[in-house]
Structures are given as C-alpha cells and as structure tokens.
Amino acid sequence: AQSVAQPEDQVNVAEGNPLTVKCTYSVSGNPYLFWYVQYPNRGLQFLLKYITGDNLVKGSYGFEAEFNKSQTSFHLKKPSALVSDSALYFCAGFSGNTGKLIFGQGTTLQVKP
C-alpha cells in the first residue's frame, strides 16, 4: 500500500537554529513528493515539490528538501528557523499510477525565540 510517514508529531527548535522535519515514503513508480504548510485555521500552502532532477529542491520562505531514493526519504530543512515558521507541516506523495495525493500525518513545528 502506498503511504507517507512523518515520524515526529512535533519538532521543537530555537530561533536561528537549523530545522529538519522528517518524511519517508512508500509509493510505486517514480514518486512525486511535496511539502505543504498549514497555519492555524488556514488552508494548505504549497512549499516545494520534487518531480525529477536535482535531489535538493528549494522552495518558498527559505525551505529546502532533499530527495533520497535509497532511504526513501524527503526531509524538509531550513538553515535558520524563524518564530514565524511555527506551523503544521505535511509531507505528501503522489504516484503517477494513482492520481491522488497521499498525506503524512503532519508534524507541528514549534520555533521558540
């Protein structure tokens, strides 16, 4: 079965420190992978995607993610966290075979000043 997993319910980091939010996937075929961010009472805002090409993809607000095929991972990173980055982050995977986006369970990022 196709799945996307985010092993951490919450990640805490101090402002200015690097952050990592983890994601692993299990999808058939070539995976298309995404990160979305959700602020309280808001919709899902696209951050970045991996379709093909460079394993390191850069997205909005200074976020980047690294696609690692051997580890089936797509971790979200940022070199220097901001308090305003505090939100709920979702990793999602899309296989060309299924036509639907499968979401991880979400990770709450808390950046403390």
Next chain:
Amino acid sequence: EPEVTQTPSHQVTQMGQEVILRCVPISNHLYFYWYRQILGQKVEFLVSFYNNEISEKSEIFDDQFSVERPDGSNFTLKIRSTKLEDSAMYFCASSFIVELFFGEGSRLTVL
C-alpha cells in the same frame, strides 16, 4: 496569482441535513479533488474528478457523498444527510498536471 476559492468558509448544520460545499478551481486546471481534515489531524483524500467524472474515490466517500461540476467552473461536494462525524474541514484542490493547489477550506460543523 490564480487561486482556488471555496464557499462557505464555515457552515453549521443539523444532523440529517443536506450540505453543499462549493469550490471554484483554477481556470485552466483539469483535475479536481476534495480532501477532508478532521480537526488538526491528517488530511484524507475523498475523491478525484477528471473529464466530468469521478476518477477515484476513497472508502470515506460513500453513497452520502456526491460531486459535480454543474457549469464548467464550480465544483461542488454534496453531503446528502450529514452525520456528526462529518464535522471537519473540507479542502478543494485542483491541478493541471501534478501540483495540487488547495483552497482555504470550508469548515463544516454538524450538531
């Protein structure tokens, strides 16, 4: 920048009532979706729609649910007889090929 718009932003209804949630996808997009998120939890796929028909639906999308694109611009989700457990945030999304763009959601509260 084009965006997916959803109405209403919040609807409160009594159990057993019919609800219609409306979405206007991005105009040149071909694929349309409804997802559901129960408060603060995982985002769950409900249904995808392409070429005026359902292309895939989840187990959640039972006979109480239906979708249609009545006029070539709106994309609606109807829940025929709402249950308490239908209380959730419902997100519409559209895509041209791969990347999904989501609306801000419609919060449904069933009392």
